[in-house]
């Protein structure tokens with residue numbers, strides 16, 4: 001139940017966040033990222049129709065209630081784990097991490113309206129994805145018995161590397177989005193300005209960088225933003241290339257058929273959606289779908305890692 005609620009919360013949270021910063025607004029990219037409350041509505045002209053406003057309002061209310069129930073469920077999971085001590089196969093570490101992330105996200109909720117601070121946006125996105133990944137890992141280790149055995153388990157380090165690459169790609173996408181970078185690269189491979197200038201490289205990845213607003217509340221675009229968006233697009237090639245290579249290596253393993261299929265579908269789907277998103281001037285629903293597929297890709301790579309990890313008590317492959 002917690003896993004299902006987390007999936008819904010992650011999707012709703014992405015939709016609300018992206019709608020509120022004006023993703024996909026008409027007059028793109030001029031209308032994008034107008035964060036001053038007085039001008040915020042201008043940035044979401046796509047929601048002017050009553051139905052879309054209702055959807056936004058409905059998403060906010062649903063997010064609040066579902067996240068509250070999720071918080072209670074995670075508290076229960078944590079308390080049960082505490083009572084059972086280290087007897088569970090995931091021990092105390094995962095339930096404790098789940099509880100800590102939930103507390104962190106609840107506190108962050110108070111600050112979330114401050115969308116001009118990229119670290120807060122990142123905390124929200126990565127906190128949600130971490131909850132999802134950990135719950136999925138815990139559920140599989142406790143309930144699923146789909147672990148494979150034998151020599152195929154020697155691929156485990158490669159599966160771990162796939163999970164790390166997908167996670168890093170999610171961090172890059174989130175950082176790019178939190179800094180409103182996509183508007184600086186309207187073409188698939190073209191950006192405004194000198195994106196490779198040395199000061200941009202250090203500025204773009206400075207975790208303490210702040211979004212600068214002009215008097216009207218619109219984001220001031222600098223060349224470092226283009227670098228951020230392009231880094232995310234180029235790293236996608238590395239991630240997808242690595243996954244394609246891994247899938248090729250594992251495709252003859254009949255026991256891993258569904259996992260390999262899920263990895264292939266999510267990875268190809270994500271590239272197609274990413275490229276289409278740019279071609280269509282970053283529509284809100286498509287970028288929300290991009291977020292959903294990022295979550296699916298994370299789940300698929302964690303599933304591969306789980307299946308290649310021998311159950312507790314069984315001998316580790318050499």
Ligand code: HEM
Nearest residue numbers: 169170173174176177181182229233236239271274275294
């Ligand atoms: C392995 C593949 C990929 C993953 C896991 C991934 C993940 C993400 C994530 C998590 C976000 C943040 C969305 C949000 O703000 O909620 C994002 C944003 C974005 N992604 Fe990707 N992505 C991938 C590939 C691509 C590709 C191939 C493209 C296009 C060439 C692309 C274009 C974008 C764009 C335009 C944004 C909006 C953020 C911005 O740059 O301002 N992504 N991605």
